[in-house]
Amino acid sequence: MAGRRRKHGIKPADVQEAPTIDSLLPLIAPVLQGQRVVIFNAPVEACSPGLTRVLAGVAEIRCMMREFAPVYGEWNTRRGAYRWKGLATAAYHVGFSWPPGPRQARHECLATQAVWRYLLDTAQPAMAQSA
Numbered sequence: 001m002a003g004r005r006r007k008h009g010i011k012p013a014d015v016q017e018a019p020t021i022d023s024l025l026p027l028i029a030p031v032l033q034g035q036r037v038v039i040f041n042a043p044v045e046a047c048s049p050g051l052t053r054v055l056a057g058v059a060e061i062r063c064m065m066r067e068f069a070p071v072y073g074e075w076n077t078r079r080g081a082y083r084w085k086g087l088a089t090a091a092y093h094v095g096f097s098w099p100p101g102p103r104q105a106r107h108e109c110l111a112t113q114a115v116w117r118y119l120l121d122t123a124q125p126a127m128a129q130s131a
Contacts, residue, residue, distance in 0.1 A: 009102045021050035033057040040087050040112045041065045064090075064116055071119065087111055094118035 035058060042063035055061060068090045069082035076083045091098065091111035095118075099107055 021054065025053060028054050029057055034059045036060040036062060038062045038064050038112065038116050040090075040108070040115075041084075064112060064119070067119055068093075068115060071122070087115075090115045 032054065037055060037058045037060070039061060040063075042061055042065070065084045065087075069084050072082070072085050072090070072093060074083040074085070075081075085093075087108060088098075088111075091114060094115050096111050096114040098111070
């Protein structure tokens with residue numbers, strides 16, 4: 001959590017009055033029920049217990065980082081797979097312009113959306129079938 005605080009400039013006082021994920025769950029869960037959810041780094045983000053509870057009723061979770069890797073095309077010969085790239089690299093690659101000022105979670109959502117749309121628009125075979 002400390003790394004995210006540094007990255008986004010969030011201080012404990014900024015979230016002191018914020019609702020907990022559990023208090024928001026009754027509002028979020030029905031919206032996500034049965035839907036596809038795209039997460040930039042699903043293997044890492046899915047480790048959050050709060051997020052796990054939010055995503056319990058989701059029909060499908062897609063990891064955009066994995067799906068973007070072949071598009072960027074940097075092969076890792078040691079692992080025999082494409083290298084995963086961070087959101088900033090993926091967003092830059094698809095022409096997303098970050099809003100000025102410190103990066104915020106909503107900016108990351110917009111960047112993720114831009115990369116996902118790019119992947120769908122370029123009709124990656126596996127994605128085109130599941131879109």
